[in-house]
Amino acid sequence: EDKVVQSPLSLVVHEGDTVTLNCSYEVTNFRSLLWYKQEKKAPTFLFMLTSSGIEKKSGRLSSILDKKELFSILNITDTQTGDSAVYLCARARNSGGSNYKLTFGKGTLLTVNP
Amino acid sequence: NAGVTQTPKFQVLKTGQSMTLQCAQDMNHNSMYWYRQDPGMGLRLIYYSASEGTTDKGEVPNGYNVSRLNKREFSLRLESAAPSQTSVYFCASRRELNTGELFFGEGSRLTVL
Numbered sequence: 444e445d446k447v448v449q450s451p452l453s454l455v456v457h458e459g460d461t462v463t464l465n466c467s468y469e470v471t472n473f474r475s476l477l478w479y480k481q482e483k484k485a486p487t488f489l490f491m492l493t494s495s496g497i498e499k500k501s502g503r504l505s506s507i508l509d510k511k512e513l514f515s516i517l518n519i520t521d522t523q524t525g526d527s528a529v530y531l532c533a534r535a536r537n538s539g540g541s542n543y544k545l546t547f548g549k550g551t552l553l554t555v556n557p
Numbered sequence: 558n559a560g561v562t563q564t565p566k567f568q569v570l571k572t573g574q575s576m577t578l579q580c581a582q583d584m585n586h587n588s589m590y591w592y593r594q595d596p597g598m599g600l601r602l603i604y605y606s607a608s609e610g611t612t613d614k615g616e617v618p619n620g621y622n623v624s625r626l627n628k629r630e631f632s633l634r635l636e637s638a639a640p641s642q643t644s645v646y647f648c649a650s651r652r653e654l655n656t657g658e659l660f661f662g663e664g665s666r667l668t669v670l
Contacts, residue, residue: 452597477658485561485647485661486600531599535657543588543607543651544615545659549599 447534449548457556460522464551466532467514476508476515477545479531486531489517522555529553559583563648563662570638570669578633578665580648588651589631590615590659591623593644600647606631638669 450465468476475493479486490499492508492515499506503522508515519526529550536544561582570576582589587608592600592615602615606625620642622634635642645666649659 447599475657484663486659488658488660491658533600543657544602544605545590546602546616547592547600549597 447532447546447548449530449532449551451551452549453552453554455554455556456522458523460555461518461520462522462553464517464519464530464532464553465514466516466548468532468534470513472536473510474535474537474543477533477535478506478515478517479533481529481531481550482527489530519553522553524555524557527553527555561648561650561660561662563646563665565665566663567666568668570635570667572639572669574638575634575636576638576667577635578646578648578667579630580632580662581630582648582650582660583629584650584652584660585628586650586660587628587653589625590649590651591621591631591633592647592649593617594647594664595644603633603646635667638667640669643667643669 447468475491477491478489480489490506495510503520506517529552531550532548533545564579590605591603594600601617603621604623606612609628612623624632645664647664648662651659
């Protein structure tokens with residue numbers, strides 16, 4: 444089965460806290476693992492991970508993939524109210540020829556209070 | 558640069574009515590996708606099109622049809638709407654090079670009464 448499981452489903456923190464969001468996935472035809480941030484409207488791309496152990500970083504956000512244990516984490520340091528959003532994890536896999544499918548988890552709702 | 562444009566943004570239908578959601582992208586991407594998003598369910602793939610002239614079913618295709626009209630446009634049709642199809646629908650296109658990420662439209666909120 445093509446599952447992506449995110450935890451926790453929701454999280455409330457205070458400004459300045461550090462948070463870690465988790466994503467586990469199933470391995471069939473794995474191609475890459477992607478993280479998106481969704482505020483009020485469309486999801487926006489954060490990171491794509493293909494190799495184990497190589498951290499991707501953008502400002503206060505970072506992410507890493509463990510292909511042996513089949514999970515990824517997204518870290519946000521020094522959280523700010525603007526980080527409040529749903530964070531979506533998605534697994535990409537090849538599905539024949541040039542077909543490429545993303546399966547999303549249910550998301551983690553992060554609320555950062557002042 | 559418009560990116561991915563969806564219309565309409567909002568629609569209310571009665572059970573049994575039909576409608577088409579339109580999607581167009583101006584990034585010259587080959588692959589396009591339709592997802593639905595329901596509370597607590599994440600994004601679920603309805604149909605996708607790897608290239609002009611091809612379409613394939615995703616996780617939840619029942620009750621929907623799609624047309625890849627040309628490279629730019631990918632429409633989603635509800636032939637006989639049901640309350641279970643009340644959802645927010647997102648169209649996306651995929652960048653084949655570099656990261657391969659999906660670019661999403663702003664969504665279409667559909668309510669079926």
